[in-house]
Amino acid sequence: MKSFSNRYMYIYSTVLVVVVAAILAIVSKVLSEPQNNNIRAEQMQMILQAANNKIDRAHAEQEYNKYITTELGVKANGEIVSRYTGGKLELGDVRPFFLNIKDECKKYKAGDADAVLPVFLYDKGDGEFIYVVPVRGIGLWDEIWGYVALKSDANTVENVVFDHAGETPGLGGNIKDDPSFPASFIGKTIFEGDDFVSVAVEKRAGKDEPHKVEALTGATLTSNGVSDMLKDGLEFYVPYFKSLKK
Amino acid sequence: MANNKKLITMPFSKENPIIVQVLGICSCLAVTVKLQPAVVMALSVTVVVMMSNLFISLLRNTIPPRIRIIVQLVVVALFVILVDQFLKAFAYDVSKQLSVYVGLIITNCIVMGRLEAFAMSNKPLPSLLDGLGNGLGYGIILVVVGFIRELFGFGTLWNMRVLPDSFYKAGYENNGLMVMPAMALILVGIIIWVHRNKNKDLIENE
Numbered sequence: 001m002k003s004f005s006n007r008y009m010y011i012y013s014t015v016l017v018v019v020v021a022a023i024l025a026i027v028s029k030v031l032s033e034p035q036n037n038n039i040r041a042e043q044m045q046m047i048l049q050a051a052n053n054k055i056d057r058a059h060a061e062q063e064y065n066k067y068i069t070t071e072l073g074v075k076a077n078g079e080i081v082s083r084y085t086g087g088k089l090e091l092g093d094v095r096p097f098f099l100n101i102k103d104e105c106k107k108y109k110a111g112d113a114d115a116v117l118p119v120f121l122y123d124k125g126d127g128e129f130i131y132v133v134p135v136r137g138i139g140l141w142d143e144i145w146g147y148v149a150l151k152s153d154a155n156t157v158e159n160v161v162f163d164h165a166g167e168t169p170g171l172g173g174n175i176k177d178d179p180s181f182p183a184s185f186i187g188k189t190i191f192e193g194d195d196f197v198s199v200a201v202e203k204r205a206g207k208d209e210p211h212k213v214e215a216l217t218g219a220t221l222t223s224n225g226v227s228d229m230l231k232d233g234l235e236f237y238v239p240y241f242k243s244l245k246k
Numbered sequence: 247m248a249n250n251k252k253l254i255t256m257p258f259s260k261e262n263p264i265i266v267q268v269l270g271i272c273s274c275l276a277v278t279v280k281l282q283p284a285v286v287m288a289l290s291v292t293v294v295v296m297m298s299n300l301f302i303s304l305l306r307n308t309i310p311p312r313i314r315i316i317v318q319l320v321v322v323a324l325f326v327i328l329v330d331q332f333l334k335a336f337a338y339d340v341s342k343q344l345s346v347y348v349g350l351i352i353t354n355c356i357v358m359g360r361l362e363a364f365a366m367s368n369k370p371l372p373s374l375l376d377g378l379g380n381g382l383g384y385g386i387i388l389v390v391v392g393f394i395r396e397l398f399g400f401g402t403l404w405n406m407r408v409l410p411d412s413f414y415k416a417g418y419e420n421n422g423l424m425v426m427p428a429m430a431l432i433l434v435g436i437i438i439w440v441h442r443n444k445n446k447d448l449i450e451n452e
Contacts (some may be wrong), residue, residue, distance in 0.1 A: 004310035013313060020324045027328060031335040038338040057338075142345075166345045170279040170399060170425045177405070218422060 043097075044068075049161045050147035051122040051130045068132075070121040071096035076108060078239030081116055096120075101134045101145070108236055117236055120147075128152040131244070133237050137229025140221040142166035144175065144229060150190070154241040157199065160185045162226065172222030184213040196238045201227040253375040257383030260445060264387040265438045269355040274388055274434060275427040277347050281404050284392030286340045287347060288385025290329050292378060294351050295360055297325045299377035302365040309366075318361045319352070326351045356384055391433050399424030 004012075038057075045060035047068065055063045065087075073082035073096040082092025089095055096118035108115035122130040129152055136145045146162035160182045162175040175181055188199045189210050197211050201223045205212035215223035263269045270291075277287045298321050302309070309317050330348045333341035341348065351357065360380050365373040396402055398421045401409035409418070423429050442448050 004312070009310045009313055012308070012310060013316065016317060016320055020320055023324065024327055027331055031331050034335040035331075035338075038335070042338065163342075168279070169277075169283060169343065218425065 046147050046161050046163065047120050047132050048122075050132045050149040050159050052149070052159045053122075067122050068120050069123040072119040072121065073099060073116045074119055074237065074240045075116055076113060076236050076239065078243050080240075101136055102143075105136045105233070105236075109232070115236075119237070119240065122149070130158050131241075133234070135229050135233025137225050137232065139164055139167045139175075139225040140172050140219070141168070144222070144225055146175075146226075146229070148185075148230065148234065150241070154244040155189050155191045157185045157188045157190070159183075164222075167222050168219070172216070172219040172225075174216050174219065175222060175226055178216070181213075181216060188213065190234055191241075194242075196235060198227075198231040198234055200231075250372060250375050253372055254379035254382070257376075257379040258386060259441070260448065262383045262387065262441075263356045263359070263380050264384055264434065265441050266448065267356075267359070269359055270384055271431070271434065273347060273350060273354055274384075274391060275430040276350075277344065278388055278392040278395055278430050279399065279425060280396045280402075281389065281392040282340070283343050283347075284388040285385075286333075286337075286344060288381070288388045290333070290344070290348055291351055291354060291356065291384055292381025293329055294322065294325045294354075295357050295381040295384075296374055296377035298322045298357060299360055299365040299373040300370055302361045303368060303370045303373035306366050314366065315358075315362075318358060322357050322361070323352050356380060387434070387437065390437065391430055394433055395424045395429060399429075 041057050041060045044064035045055060045057050048055050048060060048063055051067070053063065053067060069085060071084040072080050073092055073094065074080050080091070082094060082096055083090045084095045084097065094116075096116075097120075099116060099118050101117065104115045104117050108117070118134065120132040122132055124130060130149050131152075131154060132147050132149045134145065134147055136143065138144065142165035144162060144164040144167065146160060148160050149158040150156065151158050162182060164173065164176060167173045167175065169177070185199060190196060190198055192211065200212045201215050202212050203215045203220075203223075205214045207214075257263060260266060264271065264274055273287065273291075277283045298318070301321050302318055305317070305321075326349065329351070330341065333344070333348065360377060364376045368376070393403070396404075397408065401407060401413070401420055
């Protein structure tokens with residue numbers, strides 16, 4: 001076997017690593033635009049889906065600009081701190097669409113009263129709005145997230161859409177893949193009188209319970225995650241929703 | 247040329263990475279719940295094995311033996327990240343479905359196994375073909391297992407319902423065990439059993 005000096009080995013590995021790093025850096029730079037476009041289009045598509053608009057990914061941005069007429073940034077006390085409407089930022093300094101939901105949720109959980117989360121107003125065209133809000137939580141393996149759309153009474157669920165980073169395909173993954181799961185939320189209500197109760201995901205929930213939906217088979221922990229996500233996520237918006245009801 | 251052809255065909259049967267060499271079992275359990283991720287995983291692994299086999303083979307005379315594993319790992323990692331980035335940019339939905347398992351191709355024993363066993367001591371073209379054969383040999387088992395698991399676990403194929411409603415009305419139920427990773431292992435075991443029955447020369451002498 002050929003023998004190599006230590007010097008050769010050091011130089012060899014250094015050159016190799018630098019070359020590989022350069023290739024990856026270039027590829028990452030080149031591909032970041034289509035990747036970010038994908039992420040943005042997906043987010044817009046999810047928001048539209050939550051409002052019952054089943055548009056495909058390619059047309060999501062166009063459709064989004066048409067129907068989501070207003071984006072609001074609200075604080076946990078219900079105060080509106082930013083407003084983006086008609087393609088212009090009218091209030092505040094960050095477009096609500098670009099708020100980092102993950103970071104803001106973290107801030108809210110840590111008790112920071114300055115956390116701001118977005119509300120998307122879907123214009124139905126008949127003078128009424130659907131209110132779409134993001135929720136984030138933890139499933140069994142990794143993060144889960146989604147959007148909840150409420151009818152103009154800020155109480156009845158219009159529709160929901162969920163997604164996940166790494167739930168088991170076919171089990172917890174069904175929060176996204178099985179259309180009957182999000183569909184079971186339609187028509188549920190999140191308030192009982194004036195009290196916020198959220199929608200719980202439970203086993204043997206029964207179809208007619210106004211605040212409960214049936215858990216997924218074989219995915220108890222993911223189902224619990226969805227339940228907690230909705231409770232924590234919607235709780236943030238309670239003062240804002242109450243201001244709408246008045 | 248006959249030899250080159252063998253490099254592609256052998257891994258399908260007598261040198262199959264999963265059912266003969268018993269490599270790559272972990273990902274075989276994880277991504278075969280449904281057919282679609284199984285197919286994409288099979289293609290991704292094939293690309294990674296082919297490309298890293300080719301590059302290691304090109305570099306084989308310059309790689310110092312004492313650091314060869316590290317060099318192999320860097321090359322494998324490079325291609326895995328490239329595949330991951332390209333999926334994210336151009337096949338976004340599929341990349342989300344596979345999530346972490348694309349990254350975990352780095353740890354797939356088949357890739358390192360082929361580099362060590364073949365690419366380090368063979369010319370680029372045979373290495374490329376060896377990678378292709380092994381990737382597809384791995385893939386075919388993934389697809390077979392994914393097919394059976396999705397069909398009996400969900401009554402669907404490629405996310406489309408294939409078992410008619412009348413089955414369910416007559417009392418048929420999806421098999422929950424098929425959805426569990428354990429069932430993939432049992433299925434692979436059954437495939438190995440059938441395969442060895444057909445290829446008696448693979449059975450070890452007692």
